[in-house]
Amino acid sequence: MISHFPLRKFISPEFVFGVGARKLIARYVKNLSARKVLLITDPGVIATGWATEAAAELEAKGISCITFERVTANPRDFEVMDGAHIFKEAQCDMLVAVGGGSPMDCAKGIGIVASNGKHIADYEGIDRILFSCPPLLCIPTTAGSSADVSQFAIINATDQRKKIAIVSKTLVPDAALIDPETLTTLSPELTAHTGMDALVHAVEAYVSTAGSPITDMFALESIRLIGANLRAAALNPSDIELRCRTMLASLDAGLAFSNAGLGAVHAMAHSMGGLLDLPHGECNAILLSGVIDFNFDTVPLRYRNIADAFGIDTKHLSDASVRQRLIDAVLRLNADLGIPERLSTVGVCADDIRSLAANALKDACMATNPRIPAAHEIENLYDRLL
Amino acid sequence: MTDSSDRELRHDELRDGIAGLGEHSIRKSYYPELQQRIAELERYRVLFDQSSDMILLLAVPSGHILECNESACRDLGYSRDSLAALTIFSLMPPSAAEHAVRLFAEAQESVLKKETFVTTFATAGSGNLPIELSLKTVELDQSLFAVADARNIEERVQAENALRASEERYRTLFEDSRDAIYMSLPNGDFIDINQAGIELLGYGSKNEIMQLNMERDIYADPTARRQAIQRLMNDGYLKDHEVQLRRNNGDYIDVLLTSNAMHDEQGCIVGYRGIMHDITGRKKLEQQLLHAQKMEAIGRLTAGIAHDFNNILTAILGYATILELKMTGEGPMKQYVRNIVASSERAATLIKRLLSFSRQRPLFRTSLDANSIVRATGELIAEIIGEDIALEILPAAQPIIINADKSQVEQMLMNLVMNARDAMPQGGILRLKCEPYLLGDDFIQQHGYGKPGEYALLSVSDTGTGMDREVLRKLFEPFFTTKEVGKGTGLGLSIVYGIMKQHDGFINVESSPGAGSTFRLYLPAFRLDDDPATRQASPE
Numbered sequence: 044m045i046s047h048f049p050l051r052k053f054i055s056p057e058f059v060f061g062v063g064a065r066k067l068i069a070r071y072v073k074n075l076s077a078r079k080v081l082l083i084t085d086p087g088v089i090a091t092g093w094a095t096e097a098a099a100e101l102e103a104k105g106i107s108c109i110t111f112e113r114v115t116a117n118p119r120d121f122e123v124m125d126g127a128h129i130f131k132e133a134q135c136d137m138l139v140a141v142g143g144g145s146p147m148d149c150a151k152g153i154g155i156v157a158s159n160g161k162h163i164a165d166y167e168g169i170d171r172i173l174f175s176c177p178p179l180l181c182i183p184t185t186a187g188s189s190a191d192v193s194q195f196a197i198i199n200a201t202d203q204r205k206k207i208a209i210v211s212k213t214l215v216p217d218a219a220l221i222d223p224e225t226l227t228t229l230s231p232e233l234t235a236h237t238g239m240d241a242l243v244h245a246v247e248a249y250v251s252t253a254g255s256p257i258t259d260m261f262a263l264e265s266i267r268l269i270g271a272n273l274r275a276a277a278l279n280p281s282d283i284e285l286r287c288r289t290m291l292a293s294l295d296a297g298l299a300f301s302n303a304g305l306g307a308v309h310a311m312a313h314s315m316g317g318l319l320d321l322p323h324g325e326c327n328a329i330l331l332s333g334v335i336d337f338n339f340d341t342v343p344l345r346y347r348n349i350a351d352a353f354g355i356d357t358k359h360l361s362d363a364s365v366r367q368r369l370i371d372a373v374l375r376l377n378a379d380l381g382i383p384e385r386l387s388t389v390g391v392c393a394d395d396i397r398s399l400a401a402n403a404l405k406d407a408c409m410a411t412n413p414r415i416p417a418a419h420e421i422e423n424l425y426d427r428l429l
Numbered sequence: 430m431t432d433s434s435d436r437e438l439r440h441d442e443l444r445d446g447i448a449g450l451g452e453h454s455i456r457k458s459y460y461p462e463l464q465q466r467i468a469e470l471e472r473y474r475v476l477f478d479q480s481s482d483m484i485l486l487l488a489v490p491s492g493h494i495l496e497c498n499e500s501a502c503r504d505l506g507y508s509r510d511s512l513a514a515l516t517i518f519s520l521m522p523p524s525a526a527e528h529a530v531r532l533f534a535e536a537q538e539s540v541l542k543k544e545t546f547v548t549t550f551a552t553a554g555s556g557n558l559p560i561e562l563s564l565k566t567v568e569l570d571q572s573l574f575a576v577a578d579a580r581n582i583e584e585r586v587q588a589e590n591a592l593r594a595s596e597e598r599y600r601t602l603f604e605d606s607r608d609a610i611y612m613s614l615p616n617g618d619f620i621d622i623n624q625a626g627i628e629l630l631g632y633g634s635k636n637e638i639m640q641l642n643m644e645r646d647i648y649a650d651p652t653a654r655r656q657a658i659q660r661l662m663n664d665g666y667l668k669d670h671e672v673q674l675r676r677n678n679g680d681y682i683d684v685l686l687t688s689n690a691m692h693d694e695q696g697c698i699v700g701y702r703g704i705m706h707d708i709t710g711r712k713k714l715e716q717q718l719l720h721a722q723k724m725e726a727i728g729r730l731t732a733g734i735a736h737d738f739n740n741i742l743t744a745i746l747g748y749a750t751i752l753e754l755k756m757t758g759e760g761p762m763k764q765y766v767r768n769i770v771a772s773s774e775r776a777a778t779l780i781k782r783l784l785s786f787s788r789q790r791p792l793f794r795t796s797l798d799a800n801s802i803v804r805a806t807g808e809l810i811a812e813i814i815g816e817d818i819a820l821e822i823l824p825a826a827q828p829i830i831i832n833a834d835k836s837q838v839e840q841m842l843m844n845l846v847m848n849a850r851d852a853m854p855q856g857g858i859l860r861l862k863c864e865p866y867l868l869g870d871d872f873i874q875q876h877g878y879g880k881p882g883e884y885a886l887l888s889v890s891d892t893g894t895g896m897d898r899e900v901l902r903k904l905f906e907p908f909f910t911t912k913e914v915g916k917g918t919g920l921g922l923s924i925v926y927g928i929m930k931q932h933d934g935f936i937n938v939e940s941s942p943g944a945g946s947t948f949r950l951y952l953p954a955f956r957l958d959d960d961p962a963t964r965q966a967s968p969e
């Protein structure tokens with residue numbers, strides 16, 4: 044490496060973090076001069092009441108609002124197109140996403156189509172968006188996806204049975220209202236999945252080839268917070284202090300990976316989500332130990348720091364021991380959170396591996412993985428975790 | 430090796446892309462799009478400003494000017510800011526402003542359809558600009574506005590005024606023309622006629638004449654109009670075409686008609702326009718002259734013939750007288766000779782009259798009272814007219830002194846009285862009248878001859894058969910007679926005419942079939958303060 048300080052960019056949205064942040068929704072909508080809002084959410088979030096509360100808050104402040112809730116986990120391209128159609132028809136001028144990664148990615152997709160026309164799949168890749176999307180305000184209700192601060196939108200292209208990654212700095216939302224209180228309705232299962240997603244974000248950002256000292260800071264802090272609090276948060280859903288810590292961990296991870304990029308875990312998880320429609324966080328959690336094992340020797344020092352942040356005392360330990368301790372710690376956390384150890388448990392078959400590996404290799408996230416894998420190496424990874 | 434380094438290169442590129450180091454990577458910004466939109470708006474602004482119409486965006490219902498284009502500022506002489514401080518109502522005259530206020534009030538209830546009307550805008554220079562104003566409401570952001578499009582119609586109004594002035598000028602030309610100018614439909618109904626035309630045809634008002642039809646009511650001979658139109662069609666126009674028209678009072682006038690046809694866009698004839706120049710006076714003068722020339726020629730001719738004929742007659746009479754003297758005793762032969770003598774003497778008398786007609790005989794003028802001639806003639810004729818004719822002799826109350834040949838004037842009157850008698854086979858009234866007459870310009874204008882002054886007017890009227898126009902026209906021609914062959918010579922009225930000429934007088938006749946006739950003789954009279962001695966008779 045020529046320098047320890049290669050060119051790096053850091054972009055973060057305006058965000059308000061803290062209990063009650065969500066209640067600033069009307070102020071933000073007004074300050075962005077919006078008159079008609081399309082509120083994107085999903086049935087799960089509707090059930091918790093956060094979406095309804097947000098819509099009511101807008102109406103109370105005299106802002107008309109249309110709620111679009113036909114969004115599934117791993118948002119589909121046609122859902123995006125439907126939303127964009129409604130956005131245009133109703134002459135909306137702002138997007139508000141209330142929910143986890145799915146509604147937020149869907150809202151980004153709707154914004155892209157609303158400003159740029161064409162089909163959402165036409166924008167797959169890096170820097171393909173010509174016109175900025177309408178103003179987007181995100182109110183995350185999970186502590187994991189970090190789509191509220193990231194430059195990524197992952198959409199399920201149904202006809203290709205794969206997830207497409209749309210990467211652009213213009214996808215970073217205009218503002219995020221990050222309110223830990225929304226996590227109090229999160230189920231232990233989703234708490235586990237999203238929490239592990241955040242951990243993977245932090246780990247992959249920290250070992251990413253596009254990382255920087257700035258993103259490193261956020262990544263390590265995120266790993267520390269998750270290692271110390273995730274178990275407890277999953278066990279005590281209504282403990283607001285714990286929720287604040289996991290929410291902050293997710294935010295830190297988001298700021299890190301949005302700027303530093305991800306790695307093989309996400310590339311392989313996207314592939315599984317696209318082909319088998321599996322929960323994103325859960326796939327990440329199962330894949331993480333295998334990818335650490337695969338990458339470790341390329342950037343051992345980085346993984347040592349991760350292990351440190353994760354609460355493992357690495358002093359006087361060899362690299363091999365650090366590798367094993369870290370993998371064990373990840374597996375133990377998964378087990379404690381009730382996440383299965385093997386891919387076959389969530390429904391992956393041996394027959395799927397070839398195409399899963401092929402798609403994973405083509406995923407944009409793979410580009411910043413510290414070790415560039417060959418197809419058979421990916422296949423081996425899947426195979427060992429089956 | 431090449432393979433893996435290629436892959437590494439691709440990965441580096443992807444990595445930089447994700448890191449946001451790509452060529453076009455920038456955080457979300459609306460500025461580029463904003464600039465594009467601003468450029469678009471600028472183009473619309475140019476359209477808006479370049480419109481030659483004044484365009485205003487107005488608040489409803491207050492009428493406040495929110496936006497205006499450059500044409501509005503320029504034409505009204507305001508800056509954008511000062512115009513934006515006004516309402517549209519303040520630019521308009523009160524009645525138009527009230528109308529606009531009402532429209533705006535109604536527009537709040539229901540959508541205003543585009544409303545266009547002509548009014549004026551007050552300019553900063555306190556002028557008034559004529560405009561055609563279109564108002565239309567529009568809804569923007571759920572608020573009601575109005576767009577006013579005011580078209581400057583100053584030029585149009587000026588053009589209209591110029592046209593009106595031009596029309597006025599032509600109307601004046603039309604109305605003030607001394608010649609009659611008219612327009613008529615193909616069927617002859619009047620479209621228009623000027624004052625000179627109304628006067629020429631003797632009507633009191635245009636309304637009266639507009640009810641008439643040229644062919645039916647104006648042309649003396651209806652077929653003459655059709656002939657004139659035929660000629661117009663052949664030549665494309667009529668120039669100085671002579672026609673005779675009938676005036677309101679029944680008089681006939683001669684006019685020269687210059688006319689052409691009026692066409693519609695398809696080229697069909699929709700009417701005729703024409704100028705009529707009255708030549709009645711000139712015609713009469715021409716006729717007078719012609720008559721005088723005729724008389725002159727006949728006079729010279731008869732003088733020559735009469736002289737020779739008189740010599741021959743003298744010889745016949747001489748030899749017949751010798752023959753009568755030589756024939757002694759009575760017998761049929763002697764009676765034949767006496768008949769020859771008597772016939773010759775009658776012939777000699779006729780010759781004398783012919784010579785008189787041909788001015789061979791000088792006048793023996795004396796100053797005398799015209800009334801005395803009338804009285805003397807009246808006494809003379811009382812015996813010779815039938816009992817079924819009532820005679821009225823009406824001398825003037827005062828003496829009217831004329832310088833005339835008494836016997837000649839008597840002869841004239843006799844001549845006219847005989848004609849009057851013959852015109853009343855079933856009886857009637859014969860009036861012989863003498864009155865003073867002041868001949869003025871109106872007379873000259875009406876008849877085409879005459880000399881202003883005081884006259885003794887001797888008139889002979891009957892209530893008899895009257896004469897038609899054809900007869901009247903030839904009345905004074907020598908050898909013209911309506912009497913049976915052998916009953917009249919046809920010289921009577923020619924002689925009357927000649928005598929009047931010798932006396933510097935005039936004669937005319939008024940007559941129509943069934944309405945009797947009146948002959949009027951105008952003989953120059955001495956004014957009372959005139960010294961008769963200074964008034965010399967013209968030498969013969």
Ligand SMILES: [Fe+2]
Nearest residue numbers: 188240244309
């Ligand atoms: Fe993720």
